[in-house]
Amino acid sequence: MAGLGPGPGAAVPVWLTEDDLGCIICHGLLTCPATLPCGHSFCRGCLEGLWGARGAGRRWSCPTCRQGAAQQPRLQKNTLLQDLADKYSRAARELEADPGRAPSRVPDPGAGPALGSPSHPAQLPAAAQRSRTEVGLELAELAEQLGHIAKSLQSQRPLSEPGPESKPSILGTAFSCGMGLSLTSPKLVTSNTFEGTMRDIPHALEEIQEKLRENVMWKEVLEEQTQELLEAPSSSPGPLPDQSHPATRTASQFAQWAINPTFDLGSLSCSLEVSDDGQTVTVSRFSQPYPWSRQRFANCQVLCSQALSSGKKYWEVDTQHCSHWAVGVASWEMSRDQLLGRTRDSWCVEWKGTGQLSAWHMEKETVLGTDRPGVVGIWLDLEVEKLAYYLVADQEKLLFECAVSTSCPLHPAFWLYGLHCGNSLTLKQVKA
Template sequence: MATPVLGTSIPVWLSEEDLSCIICQGLLNWPVTLPCGHSFCHRCLNGLWATQRAGVNGRPWSCPTCREGPEAKPKLRKNLLLQDLADKYRQAALELEAGPETAPAPRSPGRPAQPPVAVQKSTTEEVIQELTELGQQLEDIVKSLQTPRPRSGCGLDNEVGILDMASSSEREHSLSSPKLVTSSASERKIREILQKLEEIQKKLKGSVTWKEAPGEQVQEMPSSSLCQLPDQGCPVPRKSSQFALWAISPTFDLGSLSCNLEVSNSCRTVTVSHCQQPYRWSPERFLISQVLCSQALSSGRRYWEVDTRNCNHWAVGVASWGMKRNQVLGRTKDSWCIEWKGPGQFSAWATEKKTDLHLGRPEVVGVWLDLELGKLAFYSVSDQERLLYECEVSVSYPLHPAFWLYGLCPGNYLEIKQVNS
């Protein structure tokens, strides 16, 4: 294979996830790289260490991803290469958002093609410039009409008529041409301006479209099938038998279990470990604090419940077995979840798209998976059943119950509950 000449630009596919901080979930800002190789925002990492008094093995400066911690606190230095990449990505994203046209992004082998991105055919700046010029022309006409001139017939009435017409047009925001009773020259100029305003109105209606980020386009489908926030009206009193016919008690899969976690003998409670566990290496094992259940769900209807009261930061959902082991639940096209990170930080993730949930913390989460309809729903079921979020899921591959726990909160745990009939 030929070696590229120095200075040659080679297109590389990058997503925001490749350059994001796992703590703030945003693009790296002043990135620092720990001895283990993981990178974070300088401010995020220092803030996290400041809140972790004991940390892991008495070292509050452990890595949030792999939890490896050196004996002495590492000196944090800016990773100039990562900062340069993040800056270039941020600049390219801004240019893509503002540009009149978008070139198709390079596609790596095996990666599905991205849907075309709709862009504005007329930018906001152009429209503002046109409106400014037309406003100046209108002002000039009004000034010319206010210039003293010999009165003849109904000349004063003409001036009053045109001023009344202008103020009425502003009040009603109408672009239709009123009956003009002024001079033919002024009438002609005003008609030309109104015609241009109509053209701008058509341009705004027909040419300007909303621009969406790649990978977040929503295809047209019946409104009942779109991922929507549920109606948060009066909660429905819980009926213990509502989902009992489809209740299961899934168990955690030891092969996918992160070394930051440990499970109970029943395999229904997963806990953040105080130290990294010496599990046997496996390509199926998650690199971050996540775990799947052994049960592969490919048909029918299933329901299970998760007690979250003893975990401060968690995510509960479903994922395919093929989900990448270094990715976070919900940030892939084959995983869906709801995620709690504290008050005001409750959200749902569906195939890389985030939806904020302005709700209180659910103590017990019920998960309803209808594979016949391709539906996934989350309920708060501690006292009363309240729908939290629902969305569509893919039924082209089996799905597994999936869980994430914050790796720097030793002793926090999630428990799969027995559903009473």
């Protein structure tokens, strides 16, 4: 059975970013990667260090999906991931040394897909990288159309035509070997003769060029709209994904108990940054050189400075710009190498980024549904020891409530996990 991919020696451009080959623990490129039974991979040293800090009495759980085991899994080096990480590192170094030149392909006969290509995202502007999936699909479809043309030329070449040296045959071979795509595309060749097909080629190429121009124009318009939204004042946010008329939102029923917490810089993980006004926390691209402290989280977590020990409190968190997050409360004594919702003194509601919303406490998960809240309201009634989470739209809708312990003050707590630089959570002003 013939292979579906390109022939031997053909290089297939693969778009990879550092996130694709990154470790969620150290936020760096994978080093001696080990893959757990759940399928997630991390630096072996990072895993051993994290598990060692937790102590032998705790579960050997995956930092991403929290799937655990009774005994520590045997960690073995994933040679395929290590090879890809090494190739990526070499390509990145070449780009840094000479930005105008595409990274050379490693001349290894057993090498996999080439990381260095003119379309590698390291050579593209950040705005272009954001829509590379859509652009890639569009270009793949266009390439498929060219492939149909070339194959038609091959099949319709008269027997009297020259053999492998003829231009149509060479063109068809190039596309059949280098463009092994499976997307369904419209048939652009309509003529039934070789001469007719030759006449159709300019028209087909004009259609393809027009599609490319439309794609670029659409992308530019989309980027302009995105930039306008980013530059809009924070007092007039755009519509949330789950509400059609945000302007009609009534005053919050919890407005009289609203507080204005701020992120605590002393507990801030070195993977995070806080805005000047103390209202937004963001996953930074590089580890921050914060001074060492016993109060600083090892993972992408942070507490607020405000200690809540009595009365009724309410605050809101905008989660729209974060793909993986957890928000809730924790005591100041929460272990700095533990995760929010996995300890006796922390509670949270969590969006996994895979279409599932859950509540967590003491490593017990309660699945709440598949709808992602754009803004989460957190209601803490210390008089009756109750914590509740609300979906905030035109009015508050209860998501989940549970009991909490008031043996020590509680702080608003946040977790931004995964290698997703630029993800952010913002403390919103409650509508009065």
